Amino acid sequence: MRILLDTERCQGHGRCYSLAPDLFDSDDLGHCVLLVDEVPAGAEADARSGVDNCPEQALSIAE
Amino acid sequence: MDAGTGAAPDLSPTTVTQLASSDDPRELQRTLREQPVHRVGDLFNLVTRREDVEEALRDRTGTFSWSAVGMNLGNIRPLIPLQIDPPQHVKYRRILDPLFAPKKMALLEDEVIALVKELVDTFAVSGSCDFHEEFAVPLPCRVFLRLMGLPLDDLDLFLSVKDDIIRPPGVTLDEQAPYRERAGKTVYEYFERHLAERKDHPTDDMLAQIIAGEVDGERLSDEEVMDICYLFIIAGLDTVTDSLDCIFAYLAQNPDHRRQLVADESIIPSAVEELLRWESPVPAVPRVATEDIEISGCPIKAGEQVMLVLGSANTDDAAHAGADEVDLRRNPNPHLAFGGGVHRCLGSHLARVELRVAIREFHRRIPEYELAPGTVLEYTTGLRSLHHLPLAFPAGA
Numbered sequence: 257m258r259i260l261l262d263t264e265r266c267q268g269h270g271r272c273y274s275l276a277p278d279l280f281d282s283d284d285l286g287h288c289v290l291l292v293d294e295v296p297a298g299a300e301a302d303a304r305s306g307v308d309n310c311p312e313q314a315l316s317i318a319e
Numbered sequence: 320m321d322a323g324t325g326a327a328p329d330l331s332p333t334t335v336t337q338l339a340s341s342d343d344p345r346e347l348q349r350t351l352r353e354q355p356v357h358r359v360g361d362l363f364n365l366v367t368r369r370e371d372v373e374e375a376l377r378d379r380t381g382t383f384s385w386s387a388v389g390m391n392l393g394n395i396r397p398l399i400p401l402q403i404d405p406p407q408h409v410k411y412r413r414i415l416d417p418l419f420a421p422k423k424m425a426l427l428e429d430e431v432i433a434l435v436k437e438l439v440d441t442f443a444v445s446g447s448c449d450f451h452e453e454f455a456v457p458l459p460c461r462v463f464l465r466l467m468g469l470p471l472d473d474l475d476l477f478l479s480v481k482d483d484i485i486r487p488p489g490v491t492l493d494e495q496a497p498y499r500e501r502a503g504k505t506v507y508e509y510f511e512r513h514l515a516e517r518k519d520h521p522t523d524d525m526l527a528q529i530i531a532g533e534v535d536g537e538r539l540s541d542e543e544v545m546d547i548c549y550l551f552i553i554a555g556l557d558t559v560t561d562s563l564d565c566i567f568a569y570l571a572q573n574p575d576h577r578r579q580l581v582a583d584e585s586i587i588p589s590a591v592e593e594l595l596r597w598e599s600p601v602p603a604v605p606r607v608a609t610e611d612i613e614i615s616g617c618p619i620k621a622g623e624q625v626m627l628v629l630g631s632a633n634t635d636d637a638a639h640a641g642a643d644e645v646d647l648r649r650n651p652n653p654h655l656a657f658g659g660g661v662h663r664c665l666g667s668h669l670a671r672v673e674l675r676v677a678i679r680e681f682h683r684r685i686p687e688y689e690l691a692p693g694t695v696l697e698y699t700t701g702l703r704s705l706h707h708l709p710l711a712f713p714a715g716a
Contacts, residue, residue, distance in 0.1 A: 284416075285420065305651065309651045
């Protein structure tokens with residue numbers, strides 16, 4: 257499982273990295289930075305939580 | 320119901336004010352969602368469904384403008400960054416976003432805890448308080464003054480100009496205009512004086528960081544700094560008061576949910592998101608169409624204003640199952656209470672710190688409370704807040 261980030265869409269709501277800080281981080285602006293290429297085994301639910309809580313649909317999952 | 324076709328139905332302005340002032344706006348939101356767009360006289364178009372609100376907020380095609388919204392807030396120049404459209408908007412957010420980023424805001428937590436405890440101390444023993452007057456109003460204003468490095472003695476001045484701009488006496492815009500203008504003049508004079516003082520005595524607070532902010536090697540002008548500060552007073556003080564009022568009124572009347580978060584503080588962050596979604600203290604945000612468009616089949620002409628109803632988008636159960644009930648552990652909860660797109664609320668992460676800390680610390684000291692006997696809650700129009708929120712709890716807390 258991979259997480260895809262559309263940086264054009266991210267507006268810095270910060271929901272992803274507050275919910276799943278092991279997978280997402282923030283840059284100076286507070287916009288999303290992906291911490292992993294492949295979602296580690298066991299972290300799939302956290303990945304989905306980060307992705308599904310984005311109000312801008314800037315994040316998606318590629319299986 | 321099918322997407323609307325053709326002209327939008329008419330709606331009275333009085334009904335629109337109830338989106339903020341109704342005891343329970345969810346019923347009205349549901350009714351309004353039966354049509355995607357309502358025309359409110361020749362004033363504006365109300366956009367009600369999640370999908371349409373979301374698309375307009377994101378505005379990927381540059382169809383909507385904030386700067387064209389004719390809103391008198393007593394200001395003589397556009398407020399920065401709210402009333403600035405892209406691409407200039409980006410320049411200001413590059414300076415301001417880092418100052419309000421979550422990691423920066425997390426550093427304020429200890430100070431906010433101290434301020435919250437100080438306020439709760441003033442009424443905890445007595446067994447009653449007007450939560451609005453004694454907590455929800457002073458907290459965000461004190462946090463703001465601390466953050467900006469401004470004297471705490473100026474609290475009353477800030478509260479009075481904020482009220483005269485957001486809720487001035489009078490009913491018609493003409494009656495209200497003089498109050499807004501006078502308050503605006505006070506704000507400009509105040510910051511002019513403080514900016515001059517900062518030049519002689521540099522400080523290291525947020526105001527200093529804004530003054531020192533650069534984009535492409537260029538500093539902001541004094542006027543730009545003032546236009547930012549002006550917006551902070553309007554957008555930063557009242558909205559947190561509104562959120563606190565809405566959330567604590569909800570918890571006072573829903574003891575099961577209150578006890579749930581008292582029993583497990585780890586759900587406070589998700590409870591904050593859920594109650595912001597449910598209450599949507601900023602019920603709607605305006606934009607102006609810059610070209611002829613259609614929203615769910617309803618024609619909107621260039622130059623017409625739209626009101627994007629965040630509250631109704633947030634409870635749209637056609638978009639999100641179960642959106643018509645409160646679940647403090649809701650996940651996912653991609654609500655739009657802070658708006659979206661490039662104008663996503665700049666202070667959202669500060670608001671979250673204030674709300675989380677307020678809920679945690681208040682309930683540690685006063686876990687059991689209710690509306691004072693005989694209370695009839697009266698919500699405000701415009702932004703959803705309360706005139707008073709009298710709470711009763713065991714004395715000696």
